[in-house]
Amino acid sequence: MYKWLDERLDLTGLYQKVLRKAFPVHHSFFLGEITLFAFIVLVLTGIFLTLNYEPSIREVKLPDGRAVPAAYGSVLYIDSLPFGAVIRSLHHWSAHVMIAAAFLHMLRILLSGAYKKPRELNYLVGLGLLGLAVVTAFTGYALPYDNYAVTATRIGYGIANSIPWIGGALAQVMFGGEFPGSEKSIPRLFSLHVLWLPLLLMGLIGLHLVIMIKQKHTQPRYAERIAPGKILGVPMYPQQMVMMLILFALYVGIMAMIAGAFLAHPIEAFGPPTPNTPAVKPDWYFLWIYGILQLIPSSWEFRLFGATIGPEFIGGAVVPGILAVVGLLLPFVDTRKDKMRYMELPSEHPVRTSAVLALLVFFLMASLAGYKIDFQQQGYLLGNTAVLWTLVLGAPLLTFFLTYVLMRIFYGEKEKKALE
């Protein structure tokens, strides 16, 4: 059989050219693979969900006599199927894990300097993938159409709508009209979530992998000693393939257990949308933006070229926009002349390592600010806006200086000894 196929398709040529590619070995490369496997599980579980989900807010009657939106009713139906609730929960958890893994993967790239020549373009594609993953997850959030999801999605609608000049058009494209309220919103979000955004994600993931194969991985530093100037690794097939299968099986095993034990979004408990707005927070990956929105005073508003620049736009779009621009410019600012072959050690780059840790602390403190109203209600000191501003701005600065000084003390001495 193999001979028959080989004579016609040159399988041996394919094996030699593609499947014997050297794949460098380092545990940090698995963060990218976890992101990829989360996406694969999202697609597989998503297929099951689309077969049973109804993207409409028309009223339907449940067997117990309650009148609810069809989208909400169809998710209750999915939950009632054998193993249906676990599949939906696995889909939900995989979305969170994909974003978390992509974020940690990006941190690894930042800490090891892997965005430098010749990988600047692939770094930008990766940044785009992280952003797109967040947007795709957001468009799926409202689909169960329960009271909690609708209220949380309304925050995102408000931010999109607040963008000067283009906000109205953007909200129209994403939500198909006012959200909640418009009958077109759920079909629009559904088509974006299950078709257009996943297609774009697949295209970008393909591009990311193809460029990675062409440019090769940044290798662990020891490879320079063993095979200088060459790629040292294991063949893609069968060795790397077996490692990927092990990771995929581990992923499905652990995530199925978590998904079964902790149903992430129990819509029966939240109920269908009502005029009463529940106390909600946006998903954790938007919590830092929500926190900044809590800190910016409502008086920060002015008119510019006929548009209103308000606190919602400043906190929800300008601050994340500044961070995105810094991220986009990074590979063109922190450069090197020669081709980067081996991962840089974080200890050898104290400024960059300190800045990455400071960024992490900024995200944590801004997320904490998202609980401002809750802290205020309990009379905690953390409910004070000035305290939160100090934490959001001061803690990252302190982290930067502390990390830098400690790294200079410990690794600077090491370098001096090595030079001697």
Next chain:
Amino acid sequence: MYRNDPILPTFALILAAGLFYAAYLDGLHIARLLGHAPEDLSVGQIGLMAFGAVLLLYGLIGLVSYWLEGVELRPGRHFPTPSTAPVAAGVILVLLLTALSGFFVRLLAYSAQTGHNPTWLQGLVFGSISLVVAALFGIYKKFFGRDEVITEEEKGEFPW
């Protein structure tokens, strides 16, 4: 970043345990401020558990990679030494896999007949099936697979 060491994966496992514990504490204290019932997960808990799950997976596969592939690669071929113990372990795992698969099908049939969905048990059994498959692949690679470490020129003709 220097070699495929077990230090970072071990540290990731400890951090994952810390994050899961933080999610538990969040449910006890911070999430309660929002009026969350203990059985509902708050956004903070979900975020902590998502990072905990990624670090748990990363730590586990990092240690598996250290066990199966070593700290540093050396070019050449490495042949496995045949022995009885891995074969016996494989047979036991295959029997366990068969039993778990049968139980999972029985569980689905029970849910379909009664309308009762014990999600934690369904997730546990399905997850266990997958973990047994992972263990079988691990045993195959460690004790039966022929390993090869290769070097390659930087400039390749694939994909262009």
